[in-house]
Amino acid sequence: MFEAEQKGIEEQIRAYCASHSLPEPNLRWTWIPFSGQWGLSTSFFQLAAASFNGQKGSIPQKAQEIAAGIADQIGIPDGFSKVEAVNGYLNLTFDPALYTRRVIDTVLELGGSYGRGKRLDEQVMVEFSQPNTHKAFHVGHLRSAILGDVLSNLLDAAGYDVVRANYPGDMGLHVIKWLWNYENFHLGEKPGRDITRWMGDLYSEASKRLDENPELDNEVREVYRRWDRREPALVALWKETRQWSLDGFTEMYNRLGIHFDTYYFNSMFEDSGREMVQDLIQKGIAEDERPDNGPVVVKLDEKLGLKTEKYRVFVILRSDGTALYATEDLALARQKFTDYPDLSRSYYVVDVRQSLHFTQVFKTLELAGYDWATRCFHVPYEIVSMPGNVVMSSREGSVVLLEDLLREATERALQVVREKNPELSEDQKQEIARAVGIGAIKYPMLTRDNTKVVTFDWQSALDFNGQAAPYIQYACVRANSILRKAAVNLPGSLIPDYPLSQPEVVLIDLIGRLPNEIQNAARDLRPLLITTLAYDLAKAFNDFYTQCPVIQAEENIRNSRLRLVAAAKQAMTNSLALLGITAPQAM
């Protein structure tokens, strides 16, 4: 927001350093970290240390001298109201009135695109939400879907051209088991309304049957053989039933507001994967141990001449010649760069348990000489577990189905709306309940670091209080309410001609941080930064709401505050939109 001024100041600081025979400074600006202090700050400790060049001296004292010298030199630049040297820091305080106008004008002018960065002419792919067909869609699958979606939003907002890719697991032992069960016990049946639940039920039924009757494994192996020779009737059944799952997933994605630009299926890469394995053998990278009844492997540590175990041994084809996930992942990576040759990065949002797998895939591709291999990145996240550290498992039925969670959350939200706003129409109530329910589900998954385990329990999942999406949505509603009640057109650009109160200062400060925070969140792949900012904004707005009257204020103050309310609402709405959460008009 103050880039031009900041640059000018940086130049002055450099000039100062040059003329005082100080080393070139490495300037990093931060916010002044005291509430009510409003502006930019940088420190000179490193510069002070460097200036001693090994000699002894008091670094804090020297840093303070430099800061004071610079403060003297630059005076008070345009746009700032105060320049101070404090404890080795140079603090530049914004001119409140000017800064206010600049922030608010920018937000209101840009509207929904406030915070978005310059287009970078750079394409990236985010692969996320790899659900298995013929299985349930449960809360454990939710994190990849939500995280990947929001990372895509963030990268897009930061300026990248983002390709959103899904990679459903549509073939494998789980599918074969499902088909076996269907052919023998459910032939001709079709799913009802809850498609993914039904698909999941049939899968756990199949698992149970096979666990109880191990002798039936023969029948399953026979189904696998029919698949391997692509028996037309079986392939047709697979296609039809697979589509059921995909329809069910689409329904879930629609309800969550998540979309994809492209789909890859692991069944697409069995053949091309095997070809790549063959190629790796020929290049001498992979070793074919099949003559000794072994698999095809890449001995990564050995190939790299490493003495300690790091990449270990990577199995890329089963001894019977059938494809593994690893086989398919090699081909998938290549396909992505064939389809999108300009990708500067290809992200895989997959849980942390597959970290070694992906380092092996990428390292193998690098050894094979694919120059894009170093542009592949695994984005690991921790799993969602049940209380008591129980992992959700479709087989064991220790799952919370996404359908159930969505229904419960929406139902809970609906109860509250009915209580609070009985006068709204049923449609409006439903819409609000959907927005609140979805927000309540998404926010907790996004507001902890990717490396932290999320423990799912119903009580906290359905708790709408405290630091949660409904709190932020409610702040938007309050802002909206003021604007509606004011019943006037928004006043034009203006410079506040009254002393700003503390809540206003804090609120404007936070609004102005959104563009920068989007860049940080995209750079670090951390939605947490945006969930935090959105919450801080809502909290600051609620402070403002309780302490600063708008409609009853005198005209000059009212006009200024109305613009602030509109800008705050926009900043909160935009932040929520990045998180895939919508703010209702009332609630």
Place this chain on the structure above:
RNA sequence: GCCCCGGUAGCUCAAUAGGAUAGAGCAAAGCACUCCUAACGCUUAGGUUGACAGUUCGAGUCCCUCCCGGGGCACCA
């Protein structure tokens, strides 16, 4: 055994590429509703940041050695 990730208030989590005074929510105790929607606000209490030793002007953050928890390590996905 080797590798990765975590350990911060009673609980769940923050702390912007080492920076100024470690912050929120929940739970607890109390207050508050004639006033733009109380899904709100205010007050109180709560900390040797797992331990030890280092590096630095400055360490929750980096390094060493440990402890505790989770995960991964040849044909599962």
